[in-house]
Amino acid sequence: xxxxxxxxxxxITKRGQNVTFRCDPISEHNRLYWYRQTLGxxxxxxxxxxxxxxxxxxxxxxxxxxxxxxxGSFSTLEIQRTEQGDSAMYLCASSPxxxxxNQPQHFGDGTRxxxx
Amino acid sequence: EDKVVQSPLSxxxxxxxxxxxxxxxxVTNFRSLLWYKQEKKAPTFLFMLxxxxxxxxxxxxxxxxxxxxxxxxxxxxxxxTGDSAIYLCAVNKYSGAGSYxxxxxxxxxxxxxx
Numbered sequence: 001x002x003x004x005x006x007x008x009x010x011x012i013t014k015r016g017q018n019v020t021f022r023c024d025p026i027s028e029h030n031r032l033y034w035y036r037q038t039l040g041x042x043x044x045x046x047x048x049x050x051x052x053x054x055x056x057x058x059x060x061x062x063x064x065x066x067x068x069x070x071x072g073s074f075s076t077l078e079i080q081r082t083e084q085g086d087s088a089m090y091l092c093a094s095s096p097x098x099x100x101x102n103q104p105q106h107f108g109d110g111t112r113x114x115x116x
Numbered sequence: 117e118d119k120v121v122q123s124p125l126s127x128x129x130x131x132x133x134x135x136x137x138x139x140x141x142x143v144t145n146f147r148s149l150l151w152y153k154q155e156k157k158a159p160t161f162l163f164m165l166x167x168x169x170x171x172x173x174x175x176x177x178x179x180x181x182x183x184x185x186x187x188x189x190x191x192x193x194x195x196x197t198g199d200s201a202i203y204l205c206a207v208n209k210y211s212g213a214g215s216y217x218x219x220x221x222x223x224x225x226x227x228x229x230x
Binding site: 033042043045056058091093104108 | 120150152157158159160161164204206211212213214215216217218219221222223
């Protein structure tokens with residue numbers, strides 16, 4: 001049983017560049033979530049997909065951020081014109097179908113983004 | 117605004133000690149409370165609690181929820197160095213249109229020394 005897979009594990013880039021991260025959820029999990037975690041803080045919710053539909057976006061998700069899940073399987077998170085404040089760990093989680101209350105989210109190992 | 121507050125923020129104990137980690141919350145449309153353990157990478161799921169007063173147990177770890185007083189505790193007995201980690205409390209809320217999200221506390225950093 002493979003877990004949530006994220007790629008790349010680390011990304012170092014210069015300010016102003018665009019970056020894209022990929023998340024492959026656990027097989028048959030139709031719910032997919034993106035979170036951002038900075039040092040000393042708990043993860044903060046960014047966005048949620050049910051199948052291919054993006055049902056919610058946090059206020060934290062500025063217009064430089066975009067997420068997709070085109071076929072309801074893997075998802076991508078793109079950050080355009082990166083800024084220093086974007087440096088963080090980006091975590092992806094997934095959960096199976098059913099009522100949300102009964103299904104815990106399972107997390108990937110994250111992509112650590114460092115902006116130079 | 118939704119809030120999840122964990123205490124203490126850090127804790128240092130000796131192997132064999134028992135610890136209690138606290139989590140209080142103020143979250144609209146509460147659905148469940150979850151505990152995760154985070155070492156260097158992904159938060160690992162420990163427990164999900166939906167009903168008051170029912171203790172969940174897994175080995176040396178146990179947790180209970182009080183929905184009236186809006187808090188939960190995580191107990192670890194006979195601590196081992198492998199228990200050293202950040203323990204995250206999260207509340208699952210329904211935010212409408214079929215959407216759920218977790219609101220996390222800052223975590224409790226537990227260090228167990230031999």
